[in-house]
Amino acid sequence: MALNNNDSAKESILDDVYASTDLSSRMPKYRFPEVERNPRHVYQAVHDELMLDGNSRQNLATFCSTWIEPEVHQLMDECIDKNMIDKDEYPQTAEVEARCVHMLADLWHAPDAKGTLGCSTTGSSEAAMLGGMAMKWRWRGKMRAKGKATDKPNMICGPVQICWHKFARYWDVELREIPMEGNRLIMTPEEVIKRCDENTIGVVPTLGVTFTCQYEPVEAVADALDTLQKNTDFDIPIHVDGASGAFLAPFVDPDLLWDFRVPRVKSINASGHKFGLAPLGVGWVVWRERNDLPDDLIFRVNYLGGNMATFALNFSRPGGQVVAQYYNFLRLGKEGYRKIHQACYHTAAYMADEIRKMGLFNVIYDGRGGIPALCWSLKDGINPGFTLYDLADRLRSRGWQVPAYSMPANREDLVIQRILVRHGVSRDLGDLLLGDLRRSVDYFEKNPVSTPLTEETAGGYKH
Ligand SMILES: Cc1ncc(COP(=O)(O)O)c(C=O)c1O
Secondary structure, rough: OOOOOOOOOHHHOOHHHOOOOHHHHHOOOOOOOOOOOOOOOOOHHHHHHOOOOOOOHHHHHOOOOOOOHHHHHHHHOOOOOOEOOOOOOOOOHHHHHHHHOOOOHHOOOOOOOOOEEEEOOOOOHHHHHHHHHHHHHHOOOOOHHOOOOOOEEEEEEEOOHHHHHHHHHHOOOOEEEEOEEEOOOOOHHHHHHHOOOEEEEEEEEEOOOOOOOOOOOOHHHHHHHHHHHHHOOOOOOOOEOOOOHHOOOHHHHHOOOOOOOOOOOEEEEEOOOOOOOOOOEEEEEEEEHHOOOOHHHHHHOOOOOOEEEOOOOOOOOOOOOHHHHHHHHHHHHHHHHHHHHHHHHHHHHHHHHHHHOOOOOEEEOOOOOOOOOEEEEEOOOOOOOOHHHHHHHHHOOOOEEOOOEEEOOOOOOOEEEEEEOOOOOOHHHHHHHHHHHHHHHHHHHOOOOOOHHHHHHHOOOOO
């Protein structure tokens, strides 16, 4: 029922949105709506509901872009109707994607950056699937050529992001994930070599491990695999999961050998929407040389006009993110990326030092030598009257999202808290967070928690 006597046409034009009939009753939640509604009213209802999401800029759990230049907003708007797959219809978008692939191949030192293959994806997860599939196909081809069985492929990695668990399960590959041990929270060459055999399709070091943000030692692992090859005939390739690091190391740590300068590195994935600084929805995978991507993984379709090669899990996909990525490459260049990331590293190291000074925390990673981030645990043997889950909960009351979580096997006992310092997390914002962190600790000192939160009882934001 209308709240006033205007007829409905007049009402929808003149009434304040909150005085409208639409907003005077509940919007449908779980049943498909029967009737149409005024777009202005519906927009306001949806917009208002989204206020209950956390503020993305204070989400220090995510690796993904939360600050986007106005020009990128504009390009995204202009590309909202572009389907990445329609390469014949939108040849310039396709050209822009190809240019990005070759720019990345160049950035990552592919021997023939103009001639190699790669593609955009929805993120690193899809890129990891494609890189993993290529490894499996190459291994299977080699084994078949030798007349050997191909039913027991395995892959070796350190503590990986869940996308590699998915890859292993979806594509029937045994995942030999190196467990953490004591203070060793990443892979080492020795641990890798122990697990290699002729059924190893590849080794996947992560440049920026999700749990602690440390880099795994790509060059040292490659050297160990070279020695292994001399002693056996196992020629085991490396795929680098550079979800974060592949957009950091080239700018900030150019002498670190982790990319195609290491001959054993056959493919690399990266998230454009993390330190590539593009908006959400773009990842990349690039192969060292054309031959490293088996031809029978590439499909050719003629129903879009032309004869198009495609290698991806999805068909339709938005084109704007790829265009925005290209904009970033032109806009920033190596110089711009370096400045942005360097500022983040300085802030991460500063925050880590400040947190260390508080005396309660053991800083596990201090923003030096990996991703611009920091993580810490509570010092052993102290009882400060709260858990890191309590601290995360308390910080949440000021809008900060600083996750606490336990480590994977074999350090499930270790609970840490982590902050990602991304584009837009300025020194000033960092100081504001540190102030709230100190106030929270003071609060707990005066009001010790009687029932501390645990992994099971924390995370009360789910419905
Ligand atoms: C190391 C690593 N690999 C893969 C992924 C998955 O990336 P995406 O979210 O782009 O699919 C992440 C995400 O955080 C990651 O940190």
